[in-house]
Amino acid sequence: MTNPLTLYDRPNSYIGHSVPRPDARRLSEGRGRFVDDKVLPRMVHAAFVRSDMAHARITSIDISDAKNSPGVIAVWTGADLAPHVEPYVGVLSHLAGLRSAPQMPLADDVARWQGEPLAMIVATSRALAEDAVALVTVEYEELPAACDMETALDPDAPVIHQEFGSNLAWERTVDVGDTKAAFSRTDVTLVERELRFGRHTGVTLEARAAIADFDPSEDHLTFHYSGQAPHMMQFIFAKHLGLAEENVRIIAEDVGGSFGIKIHTYGDEIATAIASRLLKRPVKFVADRHESFLTDIHARDHVVHGKMAVTQDGQIAALAFDDVTGIGPFSMYPRTSAIEANQVLNLTGAPYDIENYHARARVVFQNKNMMCQYRAVGHPIAMAICDGLLEDAAAAIGLDPVEIRRRNLMRDDSYPRASASGMKLDDLSHQKALERLVDMMRYEALREDQARLRNEGVFRGIGFCSMVEVTNPSPMFYGIGGAPIASQDGATIRLDAGGGIQVSSSVTEQGQGTNTILAQIAADIFGVDLDRVRIKTGDTEVTPYGGGTWASRGAGIGGEAMLQAAVALKEQVLDVAAVILQAKPDDLDIKAGKITDTDGTERMDLSDLARTVYYRGNELPSDLKPELIATRHYRVTDFPFVFTNGAMAAHVEVDTDTGIIRVLDFWAVEDCGRVLNPLLVDEQIRGGVVQGIGGALYEECLYSEDGQMLNTTMADYLVPMSAEMPDIHVAHIETPTKTSVLGAKGAGEAGTGGAPGAILNAVNDALRPLNSSLWQMPMTPERVLKALGKV
Amino acid sequence: MKAPDFDYQSPETLEAALALLADADGMAEPLAGGQSLMPMMNFRLAAPETLVDLNGIPGLSGVAIEDSWVAIGATTRYCDLEDDKEVIEAVPLIAKVLPHIAHAAIRNRGTIGGSIALADPAAEMPAVLLALGGEVVLQSASARRTVKADDFFLGIYETVREPEELVVAVRLPKAKPHDRFGFHEIVRRHGDYAMAGCIVAADATLAGVRVAFFGVGDRPLRAERAEDALAGSDGGPAALHAAVAALSDLECDGDVSTSADTKRHLAGVALKRAFSELTA
Numbered sequence A: 001m002t003n004p005l006t007l008y009d010r011p012n013s014y015i016g017h018s019v020p021r022p023d024a025r026r027l028s029e030g031r032g033r034f035v036d037d038k039v040l041p042r043m044v045h046a047a048f049v050r051s052d053m054a055h056a057r058i059t060s061i062d063i064s065d066a067k068n069s070p071g072v073i074a075v076w077t078g079a080d081l082a083p084h085v086e087p088y089v090g091v092l093s094h095l096a097g098l099r100s101a102p103q104m105p106l107a108d109d110v111a112r113w114q115g116e117p118l119a120m121i122v123a124t125s126r127a128l129a130e131d132a133v134a135l136v137t138v139e140y141e142e143l144p145a146a147c148d149m150e151t152a153l154d155p156d157a158p159v160i161h162q163e164f165g166s167n168l169a170w171e172r173t174v175d176v177g178d179t180k181a182a183f184s185r186t187d188v189t190l191v192e193r194e195l196r197f198g199r200h201t202g203v204t205l206e207a208r209a210a211i212a213d214f215d216p217s218e219d220h221l222t223f224h225y226s227g228q229a230p231h232m233m234q235f236i237f238a239k240h241l242g243l244a245e246e247n248v249r250i251i252a253e254d255v256g257g258s259f260g261i262k263i264h265t266y267g268d269e270i271a272t273a274i275a276s277r278l279l280k281r282p283v284k285f286v287a288d289r290h291e292s293f294l295t296d297i298h299a300r301d302h303v304v305h306g307k308m309a310v311t312q313d314g315q316i317a318a319l320a321f322d323d324v325t326g327i328g329p330f331s332m333y334p335r336t337s338a339i340e341a342n343q344v345l346n347l348t349g350a351p352y353d354i355e356n357y358h359a360r361a362r363v364v365f366q367n368k369n370m371m372c373q374y375r376a377v378g379h380p381i382a383m384a385i386c387d388g389l390l391e392d393a394a395a396a397i398g399l400d401p402v403e404i405r406r407r408n409l410m411r412d413d414s415y416p417r418a419s420a421s422g423m424k425l426d427d428l429s430h431q432k433a434l435e436r437l438v439d440m441m442r443y444e445a446l447r448e449d450q451a452r453l454r455n456e457g458v459f460r461g462i463g464f465c466s467m468v469e470v471t472n473p474s475p476m477f478y479g480i481g482g483a484p485i486a487s488q489d490g491a492t493i494r495l496d497a498g499g500g501i502q503v504s505s506s507v508t509e510q511g512q513g514t515n516t517i518l519a520q521i522a523a524d525i526f527g528v529d530l531d532r533v534r535i536k537t538g539d540t541e542v543t544p545y546g547g548g549t550w551a552s553r554g555a556g557i558g559g560e561a562m563l564q565a566a567v568a569l570k571e572q573v574l575d576v577a578a579v580i581l582q583a584k585p586d587d588l589d590i591k592a593g594k595i596t597d598t599d600g601t602e603r604m605d606l607s608d609l610a611r612t613v614y615y616r617g618n619e620l621p622s623d624l625k626p627e628l629i630a631t632r633h634y635r636v637t638d639f640p641f642v643f644t645n646g647a648m649a650a651h652v653e654v655d656t657d658t659g660i661i662r663v664l665d666f667w668a669v670e671d672c673g674r675v676l677n678p679l680l681v682d683e684q685i686r687g688g689v690v691q692g693i694g695g696a697l698y699e700e701c702l703y704s705e706d707g708q709m710l711n712t713t714m715a716d717y718l719v720p721m722s723a724e725m726p727d728i729h730v731a732h733i734e735t736p737t738k739t740s741v742l743g744a745k746g747a748g749e750a751g752t753g754g755a756p757g758a759i760l761n762a763v764n765d766a767l768r769p770l771n772s773s774l775w776q777m778p779m780t781p782e783r784v785l786k787a788l789g790k791v
Numbered sequence B: 001m002k003a004p005d006f007d008y009q010s011p012e013t014l015e016a017a018l019a020l021l022a023d024a025d026g027m028a029e030p031l032a033g034g035q036s037l038m039p040m041m042n043f044r045l046a047a048p049e050t051l052v053d054l055n056g057i058p059g060l061s062g063v064a065i066e067d068s069w070v071a072i073g074a075t076t077r078y079c080d081l082e083d084d085k086e087v088i089e090a091v092p093l094i095a096k097v098l099p100h101i102a103h104a105a106i107r108n109r110g111t112i113g114g115s116i117a118l119a120d121p122a123a124e125m126p127a128v129l130l131a132l133g134g135e136v137v138l139q140s141a142s143a144r145r146t147v148k149a150d151d152f153f154l155g156i157y158e159t160v161r162e163p164e165e166l167v168v169a170v171r172l173p174k175a176k177p178h179d180r181f182g183f184h185e186i187v188r189r190h191g192d193y194a195m196a197g198c199i200v201a202a203d204a205t206l207a208g209v210r211v212a213f214f215g216v217g218d219r220p221l222r223a224e225r226a227e228d229a230l231a232g233s234d235g236g237p238a239a240l241h242a243a244v245a246a247l248s249d250l251e252c253d254g255d256v257s258t259s260a261d262t263k264r265h266l267a268g269v270a271l272k273r274a275f276s277e278l279t280a
């Protein structure tokens, strides 16, 4: 694989090509197998009574009418389920000092956020279960609530967990160089801003969904799960329900989007498993959209005071910021809700040469839904802080935003090296990416248009973001801190008698195309046509053990394991072929399902070889014991993460009368190493950019002061829609990672990480001639109008 | 969420439908396009005991063009109006407005009667009715009455319609030669309910002007002071400025993401833009 051209030149060269998804036809013909499509014998349905209050003591729950409601099979409160579950606590040892209180699937004594499950109803249909929910009467004694994260640390704020004495969950400071001295230099220009990032969530097409199917005869739980980390869930159900791990089977077939939302421990899902165990029959829970908005983890929610000093020639002299982020009343289990803030500290400024860096993050408890890892964890905050301040500083000293980047970006020939925060970096291409971007967007011409239109009263802006993305994590991300989360993944490949191959992998598919990538690699490396590959992912009983999909690791880690397994199977097959054909393995190859000579001359069909091994072993020498199956595992060593980089730009128009921002064009140049499937990578970038635009312009979980979420429908919570989306132009630089043979880094989160910063900069570029700026996301019409002083 | 249990009736005549409503003691709801009622039932914001489906009643949909009025049957769907050249010629404003109501899939089912009966303050059709000075024809098992648009809307989802009455038709005046119409709505995403919307209906010389807003208050609102500022004026910047200033007493309400003040500001913007788009 040192010379990629050899791959492109032979038959079955799928790596690097936009092959269509093998599962596209099945899904488009309505034959998906999503959790809610599954109907099991004797299955019943769950619905939950949820807290109406942000913080309240539950004085009584009257379930008597609900119990007698038609179709109701069981009604349980927190006290009823407590004996059947071991509480869980969302802390990890490598996040020193992080604290959180034990959680139960249903709140017992005290409800700490609106939407927290209080009681569970199981009935013969979801509608009947909902009827019974309406009959449960909960009496509350309202407690003072700490909803606003900015006041939650005040000395007089109500403390959510008395045992901690304050609402501080975690705090970390990074201090490198001497920012104080740099800020007090007389030859620097200072910019200082308060950046606000609203709470939003990942709106998956398929809501969270689960069927728990407990079989008491084997003490065995099968859990049909819409999510992205089957083995992690296996551990969690086993540990907290007191089952042997091998007696928990997690099946995640088709999953309609996840974005990090479905990778956490949710009380209602744990309760569903307990219910199945108690009732000895399958129980289904499918969140409705209202429940999704109330209880799917929320993300972001940061207030950042940031400061940057630049010299007169535009060198960053220092960067400092203080971040406060609200995470709800608990740290989510098992990944914790401190990772996002940690990422903000680790990633801010990572594209640039920065010697003086000071960053503090405080993670606070509050009486709102929990906050946790969502696509591009921490990235949009980190990128917007540094790139926002950088363009602000550029404007202050009269330097072009591209030029200031040229003067500060890490040089492409300067790796391996570390970022200011100490992240190990290698194989990055910020300079190349920026130049490619400027070229593809026709920057000069765009600036000319902008100036011309300004004279006509049209306010357009151009903004950039140079970014990094954390991908292919090593055990340093979670495992080191004691989390039951594998960072290695495995792939198994088996040659069947018919000459086709069966592949299974521990990474998972949520619609992003992982299965396609795995099939491409298997078919390409082993040497069969793509339609001879069957892929199995998302089942702990049949796949190798691994971490699943998160942190853009599916292709980079799962793909490398697949490659290694395919190489191993090929070796085995050629060893057998060499014996049968009385040739040397090195003189043989596999192409399009045939054993060939290296010049391509066909020697025998793979199925003939397999049938010989499987049916007529008597024809083989007795010391030849072919396996025709290979499993390989892969993890990233030497680096904690494999970073990728990108350069992005947005072109926006601000309607200064209505405050509405239109994104006219978006460009992304991305370096995800080897591009395995250009179509899929481009769609990942585009989808990510759209979610980034969502966070920048539209999406926000709005709460009243007393902690009631106000917009729990798709009519009130605005997601980005296609009519408003710009053309998103994507280009690639390919700097393969040296950590693997495949050379692929991740690509799934770049757009979401970089787009908000670029949009922020573009909007402020548009507002600059009006002497206004806006530093709050989402940048809603009202906020724009306020920034302009119009309302 | 799943709707609670309900009875479903599909009457074949208007009389049968009205009898069902009369007997239901307020516990029945008519079902038209279902584009608003079904979600409300699934959210359990509406829990009728009986749904009276109007879709099978012949004669309740369709358009009759009269000398100076156009009568549109209550169950006439948006998509049918969009394609109806005679209606568009008689009420050109409709052609400007329809593409802004939700999305094609919703317009395929949604009905004009449903929109008027629902009286969503951010919906377009109630404001069309108000701006044109139209009428709503209501019928119960015992009586039929015609209510002027100015008298029909009372508040959020509230009209003068009694539970046993059906909207049977919506009557809009035919445009006279040289009448002009302007429509502008401010939305963050195409097809959304408006943050603020304005309709201006004027005659050739600006002697008569009607201005209606939607999405800013608890119901579609006439802005009579703004109308006065424009009526008889030259339609120049000063008159328009005065009309916008006259919105100071428009009864604006905020919503989850927009304050009342912002609504008022946006109403002014929508008025300017609607006015500048006045066309026949």
Ligand SMILES: Cc1cc2nc3c(=O)[nH]c(=O)nc-3n(C[C@H](O)[C@H](O)[C@H](O)COP(=O)(O)OP(=O)(O)OC[C@H]3O[C@@H](n4cnc5c(N)ncnc54)[C@H](O)[C@@H]3O)c2cc1C
Residues within 6 Å of the ligand: B029, B030, B031, B032, B033, B034, B035, B036, B037, B038, B054, B074, B075, B100, B101, B102, B103, B106, B109, B110, B111, B112, B113, B114, B115, B117, B118, B120, B122, B123, B124, B125, B165, B166, B167, B168, B191, B192, B193, B194
């Ligand atoms: C995603 C989405 C976006 C939308 N966006 C918009 C938008 O931008 N602008 C807009 O105006 N609308 C919008 N709508 C609403 C849509 O236009 C509705 O269809 C319409 O407002 C109601 O019409 P319907 O025929 O569907 O009524 P239904 O939903 O069937 O009924 C609505 C209410 O009116 C009552 N009703 C219906 N017909 C009669 C009658 N003849 N007499 C008495 N009562 C009756 C019903 O009992 C019910 O209470 C949107 C809907 C959706 C789902």
